[in-house]
Amino acid sequence: MIWEIIKMSFESLLAKKTRSFLSMLGIIIGVSTVIAVFAIGQGAQNAVDEQFEGLSANSIIVMGIKGKQNIGSTKLKTADAEVLLEEAGHITVAVGSIQGNSTVAHSPESGSFTIVGTTPGFFDVSNLELVSGRIFTEEEINNKAKVAVLGNGAVEALFPNGGEIVGATITIAGKKAEVIGYLEELGTSMGPGKQDDSIIVPNTTAETSYLGTGGFVMLNIQVDSVDNMELATAELISILREEHGLKSGQEDDFKIMDAGSMVGAAQDAASLMSLLLTAIAAITLLVSGIGIMNVMFVTVAERTKEIGISKAIGGKRGDILSQFLLESVVLSMIGGIIGVIIGNSVIFAFRNTELITLAPSLIGIVIGFGFSVLVGVFFGFYPALKASRLDPVDALRSE
């Protein structure tokens, strides 16, 4: 009996192709739109995750900023990194860097670039990889050697025609420097300054020759374990305060940012976006739900008459309802599946464009499919439920 009813549902859907298609259209649009909206949200989330991938939860960044508005001078210097490494218990890595902008030239090209004065440890901490050449040595730091490692962007700007890069001489702030290596392209940027456009030099050279006191000092610290973050942070603060000769009551002349709070801030932004997209998805669902409802209600009169006939020749309510329920389910499911296919095709097509970041989201599929199919089934079935309660004569009268 059930099998017969299933067969009849399919037959009746095929017999009314246009009506079936229109009913499905709302569901298709609803499902695919919701999937696309969720893909945008997931794409944004992935971008955040990717950005902070290299940043472990046990990193601390100390910046030479005083107070909220950066008023007053700071005594933070790159050498503080070595002091911390020696004196603090839980700190395993400490790399200081000084950054600032300066005019760099390799005749005839010239431009303003970020100069980063630091120690060899910086390359590790920042995950920088050499394409060619080498990084500078401790000895070169001690000698304040005028050597430089170029970021990929700086290479492209200063050596547009290629040629010998390693061994070439450039000028930084009017002073000569020898290029000893250059870096792989990074793509994404983290922290202040676009690192692709950076020129990395020994910290001593930057402080004495290229930047002077105008640079912005930053320390990259790694703590031995996430559990010791608080302890290490407290220790770090007291060491730096002592080093800078701050009396109790005086404000810190540096600012501490730990990875946790940075990722947290970015996550907050991403989840705000998710919230916004969820609202858009909800509106989409509402609109497509109304569309589905309209198409279904258009067919009510026709269905009501059919139900009248069924009842008049001895159909029980259960028989009639299971047939209409099945019809709605089949229709909504097919529409939902087509919607999922279209939604995911759109994601696939736009996945690698720079226009927008899309990533498939399972929640999007589940919510889009689930809701639309539910709405479809409800509005397909509810009128049938109402009609099945009528006397056959009343149902037959509707035209």
Add this chain to the structure above:
Amino acid sequence: MDNKTEIKFKQVYKSYFLANGDEIPVLKGIDLEIKKGEFVAIMGESGGGKTTLLNIIGCLHPLSKGKYYLENENIGVVRDDFTLAYIRNKKMGFIFQQFNLFTRLTAIKNVALPALYAGVPGNEREDKARELLKSLGMADRLEYKPTELSGGQQQRVAVCRALMNDPEIILADEPTGALDSKSGLELMEIFKKFKNQGRTVVMVTHTAEAARYADRIIYLRDGQVTDHDYKLESKY
């Protein structure tokens, strides 16, 4: 013929209610009795309540007041879907004035549908439906949809559907309305055959020609029965 009473009305009233709550009384105290194996025609002025009466007999809508006995069972008070569906499916075969066929099903599927609701297996159903359609000269129209059939052919499909579950009672609402006089007379011969098989036939009609085939005529006027023992034969 045995003289068992099949259908009996006692002071049956039926009113319709408009959307604004106004009551439209249509049947105003009907008393009637139809015996098993009788062929009865219901006649009367348009709007007199013939269809309303036939629909009550067919359990297609409830009466407002009074008693309706079907084989001594007070069916007028029954509202249970299962029982009503059973009566409509097995006991009665209803032929509508507008046929009321499923436009998306073929002739044979339309005829077989009551047996589907009765739980008869697929093959058996289609065999019986085919046989019925053949017996009414529709052998070459089995797979046609109602929209591809003439009015008379649709009428025959509707008749076959009414006969599908071998009902005891055939109810026909102006069955000759859409037919030319020749097809109409053919249909009357078919009804006569049912009657001779011991089935009860209740037919609403406007034409005296059709009514002549009936054993007697129940005449409705202003919601009441008049002259219901009037024998047509005596007039001709």
